[in-house]
Amino acid sequence: MRKRKTSRTAHLLNSIFLLTVLFLSSCQNNKTDADKRDKPDTSWESLTLREKIGQVVCLGYDKNQIMEAGNGSVDTFFMKYPVGAIFIANWVLGNYTTPDSLSQLYIKTVLELSKASKTPLLFSEDFETGMGNAMPNYTLLTAEMGLGATDSPLYASWFGDIIASELRSIGMNWILNPVADLNINPFNHLVNVRSVGDNPEKAARMLSEQVKAMQNQKLAATAKHFPGDGTDYINQHFNTSQMKLGYKEWQESYGKVFQKLIDDGIMAIMAGHISFPAYQKETLNGEYLPATLSPELLTGLLKGTFGFKGVIVSDALNMAGISGYYENQLETEMACFKAGTDILLWPSLEFIDTLEARILRKEISEERLNDAVSRVWNMKKKLGLFDDGYEVVKPVSEDLLVGHRSKATEIIQKSMTLVDNRNNLLPLDTLTSKKMLLCVVSDGDQQAAFTSLKEALQAKGFEVDIRSNLSFFSHGHELNNMAATYDKFIFAFYSNPANPWGSLDLRGEGALTVWSLNKLPHNKVISIAFGNPYENLGYMSRVWCRINCYSADKLSQKILVDGLTGNYEFTGVLPVEVP
Incomplete structure (x- = not known):
C-alpha cells in the first residue's frame, strides 16, 4: 500500500515538473517572439544609397x-x-x-x-x-x-x-x-x-x-x-x-x-x-x-x-x-x-x-x-x-461588410445631436406637419445633394417641396404667405471643409437666407447643420428646433428622418462649445 502511494506521488511530481518546464519554455518562446518584433530591423543597411533615398x-x-x-x-x-x-x-x-x-x-x-x-x-x-x-x-x-x-x-x-x-x-x-x-x-x-x-x-x-x-x-x-x-x-x-x-x-x-x-x-x-x-x-x-x-x-x-x-x-x-x-x-x-x-x-x-x-x-x-x-x-x-x-x-x-454597415448606422444614429427642441416640436407627424418646405442653405444650388432627405420624408407621408436658399432680398415679401402655406420649414445647412473651398462662414445667398429664416415663425422652423455646426449654434439660437448632423451623405439623411419622426431618441453630445 505504501509503495503504491509513493509511486502515485512520484508520478504527480514528474507531471508537475514537466508542466513547469513546458510553461517556462512557452514563456521563453513568447518572450523571444516579442523580442524579435520589438528589436529594430537593420536589414535596410544593405540598401544602396539610392534605394535608401x-x-x-x-x-x-x-x-x-x-x-x-x-x-x-x-x-x-x-x-x-x-x-x-x-x-x-x-x-x-x-x-x-x-x-x-x-x-x-x-x-x-x-x-x-x-x-x-x-x-x-x-x-x-x-x-x-x-x-x-x-x-x-x-x-x-x-x-x-x-x-x-x-x-x-x-x-x-x-x-x-x-x-x-x-x-x-x-x-x-x-x-x-x-x-x-x-x-x-x-x-x-x-x-x-x-x-x-x-x-x-x-x-x-x-x-x-x-x-x-x-x-x-x-x-x-x-x-x-x-x-x-x-x-x-x-x-x-x-x-x-x-x-x-x-x-x-x-x-x-x-x-x-x-x-x-x-x-x-x-x-x-x-x-x-x-x-x-x-x-x-x-x-x-x-x-x-x-x-x-x-x-x-x-x-x-x-x-x-x-x-x-x-x-x-x-x-x-x-x-x-x-x-x-x-x-x-x-x-x-x-x-x-x-x-x-x-x-x-x-x-x-x-x-x-x-x-x-x-x-x-x-x-x-x-x-x-x-x-x-x-x-x-x-x-x-x-x-x-x-x-x-x-x-x-x-x-x-x-x-463582414454587412456587419460594418450595421455598426456604421448605429454610430451615425448615436451621433445625431439635438441642440434644441423647445415645446416638444419633435417628433414630427403628418397630422400637424403635413406640408413642408425643405430649403438647402449653401453656396450655389445644392438641392441634388439632399434628394435622399426629401425622399425619406415623403416615404413617411409628408408633402415636401425643395428649393435652394431663400434670400430675404428676393423673397422677403413672400414670407407671410409661405408661413401660411407650409406647416414646417426645414433649413438644411450644407457647409463642410473644402466643400466648397474657402471660408465656411455664411455669405451671399446663404447669409440672406438666414435673414429670412429668422423672420419666419420660430415654432415652424427646424434648422439642421449637415457639417459645420457653428452656423446652427450661432445664428439660429432663437429657433425652436436645432439639430447637428455631421455629414450630408445619403445614409445620414435617412437616419436623421427616423429621428425627426420619433423612431429613436437623439443622444448625441455637442462636441464643441457654443461660440
Missing part, C-alpha cells in the same frame, strides 16, 4: 508619370526611382473607372506596383470617413466630429476597425488619418468636422481607441497635423497656418493629445504647414517656419522632447503653406527633409537625384537619411511587410 519618398500615384519616367515600363521606373511609398488618391484612380469598379482597379494597381518594386511598399490614402463615399460597395462613416458626438470609445474602436479591414482589402497599409487637431477657433475652415471636437481629453481618449483598432489590423495610422491646427482661421492649402497658443497651454491641450497617441504606439505623425511662435526661436527672413521646415519643431520638440520614435511624414508639398520660404520647390523639399521629415508626401522625382548628389558631396549628412530610413523600415516591419506569407491584399467578406 527612395524609402523617404511617398509618390503621388500618376500612371502617366510612372510610364514616362520608366520609358513605358513600371519595372524600369522602380529601377530608376525605387520609391518606398505611394499615395493612390481615389480622385485620381477614379478617373479611369466607375465607382463600382474602383476597388478592383485599386487591387490591380497595388499588385502591379508591388510586383515591380524590389522592397515592400507602403500604400496610403486619407479616407477620413471610410471608403463608402468613393466606392458604394464599402462602408460610409460619419465625420470625425460625429464620432466625437457619440462620446463612445467603443464606437471609436469600431470606426478604426471598419476603416482598417476595408482599406486592407484593396491593398492599403497606411492611412493618413486620424485628424488629431482641436477645433478651438469656430472660424477655422479646414479642421471643423474633421476633428473629434474641441476637448483634448475626449480627443485623446477617442483617437487612442481608433488608432489601436487600425494598427491591430496592420494598418499604420497617422496623427495629423503637428503641432496642431484649429487655433487660427488660415487654411494651410492657401498660406502657412499658425499655432496661436502659448507653450504651456499647448502642452495641456494639443500636446496632451499627441503625447497620448505617441505613448500608445502610433506609427506615424504628419507635420503640418503650421508655425508655433510660442516655441520657436529661429526665423528665416523674419518669419517663423512651418513645422514641415522647422528642425526646432520636428527634430527638437517631436523627436526630442516628446520622444517620438515613429515616422514623421510631411503634409502635401504642393500646398501653399510650405511655399515661398526657399527659392524654388526643390530647395523646399530639401529643407523639409533636413528639418527631420522621414517621408516627404508628393515630392518631385528630382528630389531623389538631388539628395543623392548632395549626400555624395557631403553637403547633407547620411546620418539624417539613415535615421529616416530606419524609422520607415521599422514601420514596415511592424506592419508585417517582410513576413513570409504577408497578404498585400487582404479580402473582406460580404458578411
Whole structure:
C-alpha cells in the first residue's frame, strides 16, 4: 500500500515538473517572439544609397508619370526611382473607372506596383470617413466630429476597425488619418468636422481607441497635423497656418493629445504647414517656419522632447503653406527633409537625384537619411511587410461588410445631436406637419445633394417641396404667405471643409437666407447643420428646433428622418462649445 502511494506521488511530481518546464519554455518562446518584433530591423543597411533615398519618398500615384519616367515600363521606373511609398488618391484612380469598379482597379494597381518594386511598399490614402463615399460597395462613416458626438470609445474602436479591414482589402497599409487637431477657433475652415471636437481629453481618449483598432489590423495610422491646427482661421492649402497658443497651454491641450497617441504606439505623425511662435526661436527672413521646415519643431520638440520614435511624414508639398520660404520647390523639399521629415508626401522625382548628389558631396549628412530610413523600415516591419506569407491584399467578406454597415448606422444614429427642441416640436407627424418646405442653405444650388432627405420624408407621408436658399432680398415679401402655406420649414445647412473651398462662414445667398429664416415663425422652423455646426449654434439660437448632423451623405439623411419622426431618441453630445 505504501509503495503504491509513493509511486502515485512520484508520478504527480514528474507531471508537475514537466508542466513547469513546458510553461517556462512557452514563456521563453513568447518572450523571444516579442523580442524579435520589438528589436529594430537593420536589414535596410544593405540598401544602396539610392534605394535608401527612395524609402523617404511617398509618390503621388500618376500612371502617366510612372510610364514616362520608366520609358513605358513600371519595372524600369522602380529601377530608376525605387520609391518606398505611394499615395493612390481615389480622385485620381477614379478617373479611369466607375465607382463600382474602383476597388478592383485599386487591387490591380497595388499588385502591379508591388510586383515591380524590389522592397515592400507602403500604400496610403486619407479616407477620413471610410471608403463608402468613393466606392458604394464599402462602408460610409460619419465625420470625425460625429464620432466625437457619440462620446463612445467603443464606437471609436469600431470606426478604426471598419476603416482598417476595408482599406486592407484593396491593398492599403497606411492611412493618413486620424485628424488629431482641436477645433478651438469656430472660424477655422479646414479642421471643423474633421476633428473629434474641441476637448483634448475626449480627443485623446477617442483617437487612442481608433488608432489601436487600425494598427491591430496592420494598418499604420497617422496623427495629423503637428503641432496642431484649429487655433487660427488660415487654411494651410492657401498660406502657412499658425499655432496661436502659448507653450504651456499647448502642452495641456494639443500636446496632451499627441503625447497620448505617441505613448500608445502610433506609427506615424504628419507635420503640418503650421508655425508655433510660442516655441520657436529661429526665423528665416523674419518669419517663423512651418513645422514641415522647422528642425526646432520636428527634430527638437517631436523627436526630442516628446520622444517620438515613429515616422514623421510631411503634409502635401504642393500646398501653399510650405511655399515661398526657399527659392524654388526643390530647395523646399530639401529643407523639409533636413528639418527631420522621414517621408516627404508628393515630392518631385528630382528630389531623389538631388539628395543623392548632395549626400555624395557631403553637403547633407547620411546620418539624417539613415535615421529616416530606419524609422520607415521599422514601420514596415511592424506592419508585417517582410513576413513570409504577408497578404498585400487582404479580402473582406460580404458578411463582414454587412456587419460594418450595421455598426456604421448605429454610430451615425448615436451621433445625431439635438441642440434644441423647445415645446416638444419633435417628433414630427403628418397630422400637424403635413406640408413642408425643405430649403438647402449653401453656396450655389445644392438641392441634388439632399434628394435622399426629401425622399425619406415623403416615404413617411409628408408633402415636401425643395428649393435652394431663400434670400430675404428676393423673397422677403413672400414670407407671410409661405408661413401660411407650409406647416414646417426645414433649413438644411450644407457647409463642410473644402466643400466648397474657402471660408465656411455664411455669405451671399446663404447669409440672406438666414435673414429670412429668422423672420419666419420660430415654432415652424427646424434648422439642421449637415457639417459645420457653428452656423446652427450661432445664428439660429432663437429657433425652436436645432439639430447637428455631421455629414450630408445619403445614409445620414435617412437616419436623421427616423429621428425627426420619433423612431429613436437623439443622444448625441455637442462636441464643441457654443461660440
